[in-house]
Amino acid sequence: DSQISIYRGDSCANLECMTYNDDSCGALTSAVQFPTEAGENYYIKVHGHGYFTGNFELSVQSIPMAANNFCSSSTPVTPGTEVVKASTFGATYSEDAPPCVLDPSSTPGIWFTVQGRGKAITASTCLSSSTSSTSIAVYSGTCDDLVCITGGGYDYHCEDSLAGFASWYGED
Numbered sequence: 001d002s003q004i005s006i007y008r009g010d011s012c013a014n015l016e017c018m019t020y021n022d023d024s025c026g027a028l029t030s031a032v033q034f035p036t037e038a039g040e041n042y043y044i045k046v047h048g049h050g051y052f053t054g055n056f057e058l059s060v061q062s063i064p065m066a067a068n069n070f071c072s073s074s075t076p077v078t079p080g081t082e083v084v085k086a087s088t089f090g091a092t093y094s095e096d097a098p099p100c101v102l103d104p105s106s107t108p109g110i111w112f113t114v115q116g117r118g119k120a121i122t123a124s125t126c127l128s129s130s131t132s133s134t135s136i137a138v139y140s141g142t143c144d145d146l147v148c149i150t151g152g153g154y155d156y157h158c159e160d161s162l163a164g165f166a167s168w169y170g171e172d
Contacts, residue, residue: 002049003048006043019034022049066086076112093107096146
């Protein structure tokens with residue numbers, strides 16, 4: 001039963017824990033994704049959960065950042081005209097976004113914008129091509145002043161209960 005912890009700092013005596021994980025990619029194995037800055041050192045600690053010890057394999061990969069990783073570079077979508085195929089691989093944490101329903105802002109995510117038309121709008125990842133657990137946060141306002149409207153995740157009406165679903169009234 002493994003855990004992974006990620007630290008940053010200029011020496012082992014002065015480390016800050018960035019993130020950690022226990023059991024994300026299987027019953028007893030772990031995986032983390034974290035943003036990096038060029039030239040900064042990061043330390044990966046692989047350790048057992050509690051007193052567990054044993055052998056493991058470690059894979060470290062560099063993932064390019066998603067183009068719509070930030071609110072300011074969000075991708076526009078139009079209701080009813082398209083299904084967006086995307087991935088949260090390479091996404092980073094949205095430290096400036098306030099928590100919103102099931103999205104604590106401490107999880108990596110990518111951004112989209114949709115213009116209100118005075119009708120109800122539904123956003124869902126309840127599609128057969130979705131392969132990861134998702135949540136959806138819906139904000140209004142500007143990227144500098146976001147206000148949580150609604151959000152959702154774990155839609156048990158979907159065949160895949162790990163899909164996200166949110167519905168709201170989109171004002172003109």
